[in-house]
Amino acid sequence: MSVRELLSNCTFSMLDGKVDTRILETLKCLGFNKPTRIQAEALPHIMLGKDLIGAAKTGSGKTLAFLIPVVDKLLKMGFTKKHGTGCIILSPTRELALQTNNVLKKLLRGIHLSHCLIVGGEKKAKDVLSLRKGSNIIVSTPGRLLDHLENTESFNCDNLKCLIVDEADKLLEAGFEKHITGIISLLPSKRQTLLFSATIDNKVESLARLALKANPVLISVNEDKQSTVTGLQQGYCICSVQNRIPWLFKMLKKTKKFKVMVFFSSCKSVDFHYDFFKNHCGAAVLCIHGKQSQSRRKEAYQSFIDAESGALFCTDVAARGLDIPSVDWIVQYDPPTDPKEYIHRVGRTARGVNQKGSAVILLRPEEEEFVSYLRKEKVFLDKYSFGEPPREVQDMLEELIIKNGLVKTLARKAYLTFLRCYKTHPLKKIFNIKTMDLKLAAKAFGFLEQPDVDFLRSKKT
Structure with a gap:
């Protein structure tokens, strides 16, 4: 036997x-x-x-x-x-x-x-x-x-x-x-x-x-041919950088009856997206990241455990070890640092015996090579199509940036940390800031005019 x-x-x-x-x-x-x-x-x-x-x-x-x-x-x-x-x-x-x-x-x-x-x-x-x-x-x-x-x-x-x-x-x-x-x-x-x-x-x-x-x-017991559990359905979605907010809005709408974890690359990005979707879109959203107070992190963590549906916006502080019951979807809105971090993120769903879950990672057209990179690590993704994202939510965000100083400040900080994460990404051949249109990336944070990015200025010789 x-x-x-x-x-x-x-x-x-x-x-x-x-x-x-x-x-x-x-x-x-x-x-x-x-x-x-x-x-x-x-x-x-x-x-x-x-x-x-x-x-x-x-x-x-x-x-x-x-x-x-x-x-x-x-x-x-x-x-x-x-x-x-x-x-x-x-x-x-x-x-x-x-x-x-x-x-x-x-x-x-x-x-x-x-x-x-x-x-x-x-x-x-x-x-x-x-x-x-x-x-x-x-x-x-x-x-x-x-x-x-x-x-x-x-x-x-x-x-x-x-x-x-x-x-x-x-x-x-x-x-x-x-x-x-x-x-x-x-x-x-x-x-x-x-x-x-x-x-x-x-x-x-x-x-x-x-x-x-x-x-x-x-x-x-890490002997399976696949690096992720068999009950996990996982895929990727190609989205132009300027359409990221409408894409996430549509994703949250599709999964509003489920428990969803959405991973971002920085604390400031979590803060901005949480404020926008919670306070201006009326989404059922919680957030957790490493710069919050212990009491706030504890409260958000426990609230999400107790919830039957809703989204948790988080950084990789939530990617390892946390056992949150019945997480249905993992959304990697920002890219992981490497395949190992990808696996840890999706490990928040399809947990235990005979459990199932779904995961999707958002990639720019220039980043589709990451799928082949994961395949070498025995992680296999299907290609998903979510159709045309709604334009209204983008218009609403752009209007907010013009009229609301607090949202604008949060958006600017999130935009700059988003670019910094790309600038320092270990997999530069795939997640390459040089292939990104910075003006279009700014639209993902609601800016019609690109904010100044001092750390990407060309140095005079």
Whole structure:
């Protein structure tokens, strides 16, 4: 029998007698009957106390793969608040930490293990209070955790049994290497360490050598011929740069009964498009990006989770790890930096077992080569046609730019950052600012006259 056939017959009920019955009952109540592949392959090794590297695409069920055995281990060891922290889970972003914490809360129904969420943007005094009382499981971002390890005397992690590094590749991409090194140096060396990542590169391997025992178990479920999940229908649409706003208006209208995530290249572009579509087009839109306050990001994130339909305008801060239920469409309005980022973006839909979703990327005629570029990475796109975009919305935007100073300011900032992103794009052969008509690009932000672009002026010799 093949591994796939063996896993297809697995159920969580098979863990009866091996995992605490309260955990199994909660999984059943939450509708989790069969483990995903990463869960089925990783759980036996983790439950034996082995260090492990788990490589799997986003949406594969990595969170429960580490939460189930960790909660079970602390229960069997009789952990209470007086024992302090038994497990630390590191996440690259506040949103992913919040998401992991939400899953943990559900799993701990009827189980008396204390836990807390420690992330930047929240008051440290609240963290200190939770740590002083004794938090058995901590979900945290690296910067805030290192701060507490170095400066909070009441933080007791002498009994730490498990360190989990989640989305390790994203942690390293975000520049947390020194933080993680500092954290590891301050934690008890006698512990189990689990490292989960969508991709395994040289940096992740170096981190694994630093954090894990020699010869950790490697579980990789990234063996599919395609780089994206099979339930994902994905395509591209060719659109002239000056017709981008009408195209997006039509796209949002077509998908108004669905949940849609729209990716932009910059925070300022998110702000402009959010203001225009929310306040002037009456669209059901939320927005999230890295320069918002923690409270605003948290509110938008939770609102979109709870929504049955509507759009979330976002930057790539939302591209990795976030598990938002029932996202129907992914729209890449601005291009990703590379195929890997494309895959992370579309990974927000068609998540879990037997899930389906749709994705579309907007390209200028000069950028159609990106489709061939993705094909080399085993990502295959169909060509979509959305027909003629409505002219009225473009006229409305152009009139707003003339009459409304706030919208004009937002539009100018968005236009300049749009051009900057093109100017610095890693794939310059495809996303080439030299092939772009800057005056027509300005029309995509409502300008009849092109704003001054000082960073593209020719330098005098």
